[in-house]
Amino acid sequence: MAKPKADNRARFLQKFTMAGPNDCWLWTGKTINSGYGYFWVEGTKHMTAHRYAFLQAYGYLPTVVRHSCDVKLCVNPAHLLPGTSKDNSQDMASRHRMGGGNVKLTAAQVEEIRRRFVSGSHGRGGNRRQLALEFGVDSKHIWRIATGRAGDYRITDPKRGVA
Structure with a gap:
C-alpha cells in the first residue's frame, strides 16, 4: 500500500526559515x-515557493x-x-535588476563579498544566500563575484566612476 503523502501546507512550513513578521522568510528547499x-504541490505538480505562499x-x-523585498x-x-508582467518589469527596471549587468556594487562591497564568501556544493553548506540577501543581489552574482567570473555585475566607485 502506498504511503500517504504529507499535507502540502505542513511540508511547506518545514521548508523555510521564519523570522520576524517584517523580515524575509528564506526558502531552504529546492530551487530552480x-x-x-521550488515546491511540489499535491505530489503531482510544481510551483514556485513564493507563488504557493501567496x-x-x-x-x-x-x-x-x-517581491517587494527583491529576495x-x-x-x-x-x-x-499581486501584479502583471508589466508591473514586474517596471519593478526590475526601477531597482536596477534587469539583465544582470545593471547590478551595482561598490568596489568595497565586491572585496567584502570575496573576503567573506564560503563555497558550498550547489548552494548547500556555503553562505551565498546570506551574502545575496545582505548585499541585495542574486546568489548567482555572489558566486560570480567571489570566483572572479566577469561581466555579470558592474562595480561602481564614487571616486573613479564606473569601472
Whole structure:
C-alpha cells in the first residue's frame, strides 16, 4: 500500500526559515535555475515557493507574484504583491535588476563579498544566500563575484566612476 503523502501546507512550513513578521522568510528547499524556491504541490505538480505562499495567504493567484523585498527566496506573504508582467518589469527596471549587468556594487562591497564568501556544493553548506540577501543581489552574482567570473555585475566607485 502506498504511503500517504504529507499535507502540502505542513511540508511547506518545514521548508523555510521564519523570522520576524517584517523580515524575509528564506526558502531552504529546492530551487530552480532562476533562483526561486521550488515546491511540489499535491505530489503531482510544481510551483514556485513564493507563488504557493501567496496562494495560501490570499486564496488566489494573480498573473505575477512580485517581491517587494527583491529576495527571490523570500516566502513571507507580507513581502509578496499581486501584479502583471508589466508591473514586474517596471519593478526590475526601477531597482536596477534587469539583465544582470545593471547590478551595482561598490568596489568595497565586491572585496567584502570575496573576503567573506564560503563555497558550498550547489548552494548547500556555503553562505551565498546570506551574502545575496545582505548585499541585495542574486546568489548567482555572489558566486560570480567571489570566483572572479566577469561581466555579470558592474562595480561602481564614487571616486573613479564606473569601472
